[in-house]
Amino acid sequence: MSKACKNCRLIVETETTCPLCQGTEFTERFNSTAQIFDPAKSEIAARLGVKAPGRYAIKIKEK
Numbered sequence: 001m002s003k004a005c006k007n008c009r010l011i012v013e014t015e016t017t018c019p020l021c022q023g024t025e026f027t028e029r030f031n032s033t034a035q036i037f038d039p040a041k042s043e044i045a046a047r048l049g050v051k052a053p054g055r056y057a058i059k060i061k062e063k
């Protein structure tokens with residue numbers, strides 16, 4: 001099952017450590033995801049503060 005890194009929102013499948021920020025806290029409670037190919041040209045990447053290509057959770061539920 002996919003899960004999102006709570007720190008940088010990267011979507012991972014089986015990793016226990018985020019390959020991007022080395023975070024170890026994940027949540028399965030997120031809404032939609034976005035595939036970002038070129039962060040420099042992506043408005044979504046700018047809005048999320050994303051700097052590396054990948055698939056990210058747009059919105060993580062707090063509760």
Ligand SMILES: [Zn+2]
Nearest residue numbers: 005008018021
């Ligand atoms: Zn992360």
